[in-house]
Amino acid sequence: KLDGRGTFRFFEPAMDARMQARRRLELDMRQALARREFQLHYQPQLNLADEQLVGCEALIRWRHPERGLVSPLDFIPLAEEIGLIVPIGEWVLRQACRDAASWPQPLSVAVNVSPAQFKSDRLVETIVSALANAGLPAARLEIEITEGVLLQNNDKTLHTLHRLRDLGVRVSMDDFGTGYSSLSYLRAFPFDKIKIDRSFVSDMDAKDGPGGKDGLSPKADGEAIIRAIAGLGRSLGMTTVAEGVETPEQLRRIRAEGCTDVQGYLISKPLPADDLLRLLSAPDRPARTGAPS
Ligand code: C2E
Numbered sequence: 080k081l082d083g084r085g086t087f088r089f090f091e092p093a094m095d096a097r098m099q100a101r102r103r104l105e106l107d108m109r110q111a112l113a114r115r116e117f118q119l120h121y122q123p124q125l126n127l128a129d130e131q132l133v134g135c136e137a138l139i140r141w142r143h144p145e146r147g148l149v150s151p152l153d154f155i156p157l158a159e160e161i162g163l164i165v166p167i168g169e170w171v172l173r174q175a176c177r178d179a180a181s182w183p184q185p186l187s188v189a190v191n192v193s194p195a196q197f198k199s200d201r202l203v204e205t206i207v208s209a210l211a212n213a214g215l216p217a218a219r220l221e222i223e224i225t226e227g228v229l230l231q232n233n234d235k236t237l238h239t240l241h242r243l244r245d246l247g248v249r250v251s252m253d254d255f256g257t258g259y260s261s262l263s264y265l266r267a268f269p270f271d272k273i274k275i276d277r278s279f280v281s282d283m284d285a286k287d288g289p290g291g292k293d294g295l296s297p298k299a300d301g302e303a304i305i306r307a308i309a310g311l312g313r314s315l316g317m318t319t320v321a322e323g324v325e326t327p328e329q330l331r332r333i334r335a336e337g338c339t340d341v342q343g344y345l346i347s348k349p350l351p352a353d354d355l356l357r358l359l360s361a362p363d364r365p366a367r368t369g370a371p372s
């Protein structure tokens with residue numbers, strides 16, 4: 080208001096267009112489940128000790144009739160805000176458990192669960208029922224949470240996490256190191272796995288840039304941070320996964336720093352369920368599928 084009326088008149092149409100785009104997205108999203116427009120892609124995770132695949136992360140995709148493939152980054156936040164993430168997340172859990180039950184090897188399947196899903200009372204029941212319907216052992220399901228879930232850090236969240244743990248479901252801390260108090264979350268709950276955010280992996284390359292080695296690099300040394308997190312994981316008995324590994328050089332250094340597992344385009348991009356099944360069923364399945372396709 081301090082900017083005067085002119086400013087308002089100037090911004091109103093833009094605001095209006097944004098609100099309309101948002102409402103459109105919301106309406107489309109409300110119909111997307113019924114229209115079966117969502118699908119899951121799976122990104123393999125590789126254990127570095129034996130070079131075997133250990134699991135896959137389920138990543139939602141929205142095949143919009145007009146917009147084409149919509150990234151989860153473009154609709155999950157809104158779904159979260161308006162509560163639609165609860166039914167969408169329920170679909171993801173059921174579909175991921177069904178898909179995993181059909182894999183030729185007993186790999187684990189990791190499902191991202193958002194703060195709003197944790198707030199709803201249905202999560203544990205949904206998971207129990209998804210596992211039972213798919214005939215998937217609880218030990219093969221992994222739940223990935225970000226610190227947004229623990230920000231609410233109330234007893235209910237922790238109670239839910241412990242109930243999942245009691246069922247035999249594993250719990251991972253996703254995007255570790257990006258939040259404000261990552262370390263305190265590690266104290267709040269005994270996670271099975273720490274997923275090191277991929278920004279640290281891409282920062283590894285930064286120190287070799289101009290002026291890097293002598294401390295003039297604009298970024299701190301991502302490799303030192305990865306080394307520290309891997310050590311932390313070892314001390315706490317947690318698996319450590321480096322996310323977003325794209326180059327052989329990153330892989331070499333991550334291995335040297337002691338991470339237990341890796342996930343990233345170098346191993347494989349997220350694959351449609353059929354392609355993953357083909358990969359897992361190939362007689363001489365290579366441990367690494369090579370460069371991103
Ligand atoms: P996330 O859980 O941290 O998932 C990892 C993201 O990194 C995925 O993006 C994946 O495609 C991408 N990625 C993997 N390897 C590489 C790499 O080597 N290089 C690069 N540049 N990127 C890589 P995606 O699929 O776009 O998902 C983005 C985020 O959306 C996820 O981050 C997760 O927070 C959220 N999300 C995805 N599916 C679901 C879901 O079913 N439920 C919920 N609540 N959130 C989801």
Ligand code: MG
Binds near residue numbers: 223253
């Ligand atoms: Mg994740």
Ligand code: MG
Binds near residue numbers: 276
């Ligand atoms: Mg992540």
Ligand code: MG
Binds near residue numbers: 254
């Ligand atoms: Mg993320």
